[in-house]
Amino acid sequence: MPVQSYIQAITAGLREEMLRDENVFVLGEDVGKKGGVFGATKGLYDEFGEYRMLDTPLAESAIAGVGIGAAMYGKRPVAEMQFADFIMPAVNQIISEAAKIRYRSNNDWNVPMTIRAPYGGGVHGALYHSQSVEAVFANQPGLKIVMPSTPYDAKGLLKASIRDNDPVLFFEHKRAYRLLKAEVPEDDYVLPIGKADTKREGSDVTVITYGLAVHFTLQAAEKLEEEGISTHVLDLRTVYPLDQKAIIKAAQKTGKVLLITEDNKEGSIIGEVSAIIAENCLFDLDAPVQRLAGPEVPAMPFSPTLEKYFMLNPDKVETAIRDLAEF
Amino acid sequence: MATERINMPQLGESVTEGTINTWLVSAGDKVNKYDPIAEVMTDKVNAEVPSSFTGVINELVAQEGDTIQVGDLICYIDTEDGTSANASAGGDNSEQQQNDAEKEDDSKNTSMKKRYSPAVLKMAQENDIDLQQVEGTGRGGRITRKDMEQIIASGSGPKEGETKVGTSTPKTEEPAPSRAPVQESSPKPAAAAGDIEIPVTGVRKAIAQNMVRSTQEIPHAWMTVEVDVTDLVAYRNQVKDTFKEKEGFSLTFFAFFVKAVAQALKEFPQLNSTWAEDKIIQRKDINLSIAVAKDQELFVPVIKNADEKSIKGIAKSIHELAAKARSGTLTADDMQGGTFTVNNTGSFGSVQSMGVINHPQAAILQVESIVKRPVIMNDMFAARDMVNLCLSLDHRVLDGLIVGQFLARVKEILETINKDTTSVY
Numbered sequence: 074m075p076v077q078s079y080i081q082a083i084t085a086g087l088r089e090e091m092l093r094d095e096n097v098f099v100l101g102e103d104v105g106k107k108g109g110v111f112g113a114t115k116g117l118y119d120e121f122g123e124y125r126m127l128d129t130p131l132a133e134s135a136i137a138g139v140g141i142g143a144a145m146y147g148k149r150p151v152a153e154m155q156f157a158d159f160i161m162p163a164v165n166q167i168i169s170e171a172a173k174i175r176y177r178s179n180n181d182w183n184v185p186m187t188i189r190a191p192y193g194g195g196v197h198g199a200l201y202h203s204q205s206v207e208a209v210f211a212n213q214p215g216l217k218i219v220m221p222s223t224p225y226d227a228k229g230l231l232k233a234s235i236r237d238n239d240p241v242l243f244f245e246h247k248r249a250y251r252l253l254k255a256e257v258p259e260d261d262y263v264l265p266i267g268k269a270d271t272k273r274e275g276s277d278v279t280v281i282t283y284g285l286a287v288h289f290t291l292q293a294a295e296k297l298e299e300e301g302i303s304t305h306v307l308d309l310r311t312v313y314p315l316d317q318k319a320i321i322k323a324a325q326k327t328g329k330v331l332l333i334t335e336d337n338k339e340g341s342i343i344g345e346v347s348a349i350i351a352e353n354c355l356f357d358l359d360a361p362v363q364r365l366a367g368p369e370v371p372a373m374p375f376s377p378t379l380e381k382y383f384m385l386n387p388d389k390v391e392t393a394i395r396d397l398a399e400f
Numbered sequence: 401m402a403t404e405r406i407n408m409p410q411l412g413e414s415v416t417e418g419t420i421n422t423w424l425v426s427a428g429d430k431v432n433k434y435d436p437i438a439e440v441m442t443d444k445v446n447a448e449v450p451s452s453f454t455g456v457i458n459e460l461v462a463q464e465g466d467t468i469q470v471g472d473l474i475c476y477i478d479t480e481d482g483t484s485a486n487a488s489a490g491g492d493n494s495e496q497q498q499n500d501a502e503k504e505d506d507s508k509n510t511s512m513k514k515r516y517s518p519a520v521l522k523m524a525q526e527n528d529i530d531l532q533q534v535e536g537t538g539r540g541g542r543i544t545r546k547d548m549e550q551i552i553a554s555g556s557g558p559k560e561g562e563t564k565v566g567t568s569t570p571k572t573e574e575p576a577p578s579r580a581p582v583q584e585s586s587p588k589p590a591a592a593a594g595d596i597e598i599p600v601t602g603v604r605k606a607i608a609q610n611m612v613r614s615t616q617e618i619p620h621a622w623m624t625v626e627v628d629v630t631d632l633v634a635y636r637n638q639v640k641d642t643f644k645e646k647e648g649f650s651l652t653f654f655a656f657f658v659k660a661v662a663q664a665l666k667e668f669p670q671l672n673s674t675w676a677e678d679k680i681i682q683r684k685d686i687n688l689s690i691a692v693a694k695d696q697e698l699f700v701p702v703i704k705n706a707d708e709k710s711i712k713g714i715a716k717s718i719h720e721l722a723a724k725a726r727s728g729t730l731t732a733d734d735m736q737g738g739t740f741t742v743n744n745t746g747s748f749g750s751v752q753s754m755g756v757i758n759h760p761q762a763a764i765l766q767v768e769s770i771v772k773r774p775v776i777m778n779d780m781f782a783a784r785d786m787v788n789l790c791l792s793l794d795h796r797v798l799d800g801l802i803v804g805q806f807l808a809r810v811k812e813i814l815e816t817i818n819k820d821t822t823s824v825y
Contacts, residue, residue, distance in 0.1 A: 197410065
């Protein structure tokens with residue numbers, strides 16, 4: 074099996090789906106000739122041509138809107154938002170149209186569209202290039218939000234998202250693009266949307282998280298293992314709708330739960346995870362459910378010191394797990 | 401002179417590692433701050449790494465062609481600057497020691513010992529484990545779910561039943577802990593063919609536990625007085641029909657006895673008390689427990705503040721509590737707070753009995769059957785209504801003298817009840 078970086082796995086997934094189904098096409102800013110600002114669509118323009126790799130104007134509302142129209146017509150668009158931070162002009166299209174059209178038209182119409190967007194900080198991107206925006210969309214039935222944490226998951230879930238008959242928001246952590254490398258099968262595999270994945274078995278503390286934080290957690294867990302602290306890690310993978318069964322099972326496993334997100338704490342995805350645990354696991358809990366998250370600050374700061382303060386890292390995760398283990 | 405580290409710098413957004421293409425310096429070279437020391441290739445850019453210090457290159461750690469994570473060491477440099485990185489490291493050490501000391505203090509702290517998490521409480525309940533005796537390994541001595549899992553797995557948990565004996569006995573007394581094992585080792589009786597086995601559950605189990613506890617803990621002593629209630633009987637028989645008609649419930653003899661006891665308890669609060677190891681607690685309120693039997697079960701609901709009620713009020717309370725007990729609608733509140741028990745054993749025809757004290761009260765009074773008997777009065781035989789009052793007392797709390805005085809007072813009250821001295825209202 075070849076070792077691929079996270080972004081290479083994305084490109085491979087896209088390419089395989091474009092080869093498999095000619096209705097799949099990509100649209101976005103600089104996705105064509107340039108191959109994307111991060112290089113996620115590198116080489117695809119040469120392979121599939123300008124009619125399947127559409128360079129669009131700087132108008133996210135149009136990217137989403139054109140995608141919705143094409144999807145309703147029978148195409149399978151993969152729209153790219155250059156940064157998740159730029160998705161805001163398209164929110165009305167996504168929430169009011171894409172998410173609701175199946176319900177509104179009584180199943181006559183649907184939107185099999187995938188919207189890819191790099192999110193997350195820790196790359197000196199400052200305000201417009203570092204945000205986590207998943208919570209904005211996480212109470213819109215009709216939408217699915219996928220946030221893979223490994224190259225393997227990224228490819229399998231991107232392929233599943235493209236094949237899904239309803240809109241999927243696919244958020245990729247931009248720091249993971251070149252940081253994470255792993256073996257990725259070359260064959261055609263898909264992973265189920267809506268299913269969380271146990272990334273590590275453990276018995277002292279359960280960490281439930283998603284995205285790049287999974288990587289930090291696994292690093293911390295490795296280190297804590299030497300101290301005799303055993304960490305159970307559940308990767309949500311799909312953050313909306315949540316895999317309640319897996320969350321309950323993982324929480325019950327140890328009774329000490331740490332929830333981690335890079336997003337601002339209040340109103341984040343993990344608040345909902347906490348509510349699911351509170352509703353179902355009271356008599357299994359051995360400690361208050363803890364959250365490790367970003368501070369209540371409007372955006373990721375540019376100053377390196379402040380960015381470091383805002384951003385998660387393995388040390389912060391390690392401290393939080395140890396604190397809970399010792400409780 | 402100090403040795404500093406030069407690390408792989410961040411060379412752009414989303415770049416996490418770089419490959420050393422060429423070293424532009426070698427060990428021993430003198431470099432100025434910002435001088436390029438190496439060419440680095442990333443998947444986005446090729447760039448030169450500047451020196452962060454002025455000094456002499458000490459050692460090149462990374463080799464040409466090596467791929468190094470951002471922030472990882474690539475080389476050491478000796479600077480002319482006097483400040484040493486090691487100085488601050490020393491400071492860190494002392495801080496570390498201080499932290500260790502704090503941690504040690506923490507291990508003696510047991511402030512969290514009695515803070516139980518839902519998981520721990522559930523496991524204690526399901527496995528009948530006494531948490532008081534469990535050593536916690538969590539912060540502040542807290543018992544963790546893992547501690548419980550270990551105890552359950554090892555099957556050595558201190559059982560709830562054993563400790564009821566243990567906790568009520570002072571820890572210095574040796575025989576107390578040995579009592580429970582002796583009990584456990586006695587073989588259980590086996591059922592023969594045709595015998596009926598009745599599982600012990602619910603109320604029956606609670607009664608059994610309380611009775612065992614009461615007889616094991618409380619040194620019982622007994623005393624009986626004989627009371628002439630001829631006038632009381634005459635008075636009650638005279639008014640009972642009109643009372644029933646007017647009030648809708650019966651005026652029982654028992655109500656008179658309860659009233660007399662409540663009144664006497666006010667004068668002898670020593671009997672309205674509880675043994676509490678290092679002290680005796682005398683209760684202010686006089687709340688009388690009364691025993692009510694229902695099929696296989698026995699309830700002891702409580703007449704609250706019986707001393708504040710008239711005979712009618714007491715009769716009404718008895719009527720209501722008995723009705724509730726029979727219909728199974730007694731609430732926990734109805735059963736709580738009793739300070740002394742009056743038991744109407746006479747209703748079964750008993751003329752003498754030895755009651756078991758209702759733990760943690762200090763005494764119980766059994767009101768026996770009223771029997772018409774020949775009695776010598778003024779050197780002549782007379783047919784009198786006689787009743788025995790049998791009292792069991794906690795000898796730790798009470799002695800014969802005070803109990804004798806109490807019973808004499810109850811007797812006096814009862815013998816002077818007649819239509820001229822007493823109103824049921």
